[in-house]
Amino acid sequence: MDPCPFVRLSLESMALKLPQATRPAGSGIHPSTTPCFCKLRIKNFPSQTALLPLCTTPGDSSPDSSTSSAGFHLDRSAIRRLSGKSITLRVSVFTGRMGRTCGVSGGKLLGRVHVGIDLEGTDxxxxxxxxxxxxxxxxxxxxSARIHLVVRSEPDPRFVFQFGGEPECSPVVFQIQGNIRQPVFSCTFSADRNSRSRSLPSDFNNSTSRGWMRNFSGERERSGRERKGWMIMIYDLSGSPVAAASMITPFVPSPGIDRVSRSNPGAWLILRPHGVSISSWKPWGRLEAWRERGPIDGLGYKFELVTDNGPNSSIAIAEATMSIKKGGQFCIDGGIIRDTALSLRSPVKGFVMGSTVEGEGKVSKPLVQVGVQHVTCMADAALFVALSAAIDLSMDACRLFSRKLRKELCHDEQDFLF
Structure with missing residues (x-):
């Protein structure tokens, strides 16, 4: 199982030092220590924005406080296309409010710097x-103002997988290496609305498994319509189960509305085999999902690693929102954790995984990338494949309850669309 070459271009230790006469423009929304921000651009790549803390250290010494950007990720085709060419990273620094108000940019341009980048040999x-x-x-x-900046690249090889069809259609999963597509996993999806436990492996019915099932699901009594009992099993080429994603908490509309709210999210458990028995399973991660309210519909999610100390000691390592209409990228990456408290608790360093998610109603064949340092065997990779299936299926589970689901997702005939 060979990985694909990737390069991570990181921007770190960013801070701003203003001359004495300069004052930040406008109060904005930032604390007094961070009234500035910068925009990072490389041609043909999505631009990024990062806050810039002010530095008070004298001379040319390193800043006392700094921030980092998500950086840029280059795959094999980008590396090949850009190697040997002159590439420029443009950093534009602004003071004041980040974003726009009434269509007018709230920041005032302070200046720009350019950094030349040569990708030759960076893989x-x-x-x-x-x-x-x-x-x-x-x-x-x-x-004039000065910006402190560390720009570096490092090889970031990844395993790449893609579902051969939509997860609810029980497709084959391929590993991609350049132009080669090799089948490595198969999937089986089931949607049993009548009983969650009926769709779980037999081991889940013993007393121990029922105990942690109650802890993770909360065993809340649900009323009205609900989407429950969904499960996807991942098998290796020999037909042995190597991972699973099970809907442990049903997706139900909150009272008075027809959407799954953040206060009452649905949840999945990502499971791995445990012990010598093929019917013995252990939780590895827990994914919550809901539908955000606002001017733009969003699929909100939170993913936690489950520790051996039980559900109360789970560690959150990813939390974000993506567009319901356009879809997006589910990502676990220590470099883009924006929540300070979450960042301090997270054991994640660098890129872990990314998975594409299509918008509501669109055909979705998730493309999954996994950092090589997180895969020691095929069963490790299967966990991330199961997780990518769960977030993709959550887009359907969070569909407004006034709308019907496709037949593969329904157990009752009256609930689906042909």
Missing amino acids: ARPRVFQNGWMKLGNKPDKP
Whole structure:
């Protein structure tokens, strides 16, 4: 099982030092220590935005506080296309409010810097392109702001998988290596609305499994319509089950509305085999999902690692929202955790996995990337495949209850669309 070459371009240790005469423009929404932000652009890549803390350390010493960006991820085709070419990272620094108000940008441009990048050989060894302070102005006789920036690249090889069809259609999962597609897993999806336990492996019915099932699901009594009992099993090429995703808490509409709310989310358990028996399973992760309210519909999610100490000691490692209409990318990456408290608790360092999710009503064949350091065997990879199936199916589970589901997702005939 060979990985695909990827390169991660990281932007770290970012901070801003203002000349004495400069004052941040507008109060904005940031604390006084961070009234500035920057926009990061590389041609043909999505731009990014990052907050910039102010630095008070004297001279050219490293900043006392700094921030990092999500950086840029380059796959094999991008590396091949850009190697040997002149690439420029443009960093534009602004003071004031980030975003737009009444269609007008709230920030005032303070200056720009450019960093040249050469990707030749970066898929084999790390490189540093910038490390230190850079002057924003181009007038040497006048004081100007300076930005501290570390720009480096490092090889970030990943295993790449893709579902051969929509997860609810029980497809084959392929590993992709360049132009080669090799089947590595098969899936079986079931949707049993009458009994959650009926769709689980036989081991889940013993007393021990029922105990942690109650802890994770909360055993809340549900009224009205609900989507429950969904499960997808992942098998290796020999036909042995190697991972599973089971809907442990039903997706139900909150009182008075026809959507799954954040206060009452549905949940999945991601399961791995445990012990010598093929019917013995152990929870590895827990995924919650709901439908965000607002001007733009969003699928909210939170993923936690389950520890051996029980459900109360789970560790949250991913939480975000993606567009219901456009879909997006489910991602576990220590470099893009925005919540400070979540970042401090998370054991995640660097890229773990990413999975594509299509928007509501669109054909979805998730493309899954997994960092090589997180895969020691095929069963490890299968866990991430099961997780990607769960987040993809959550897009359907969070569909408004005034709308019907496709027949593969329904146990009762009156609930589906042909």
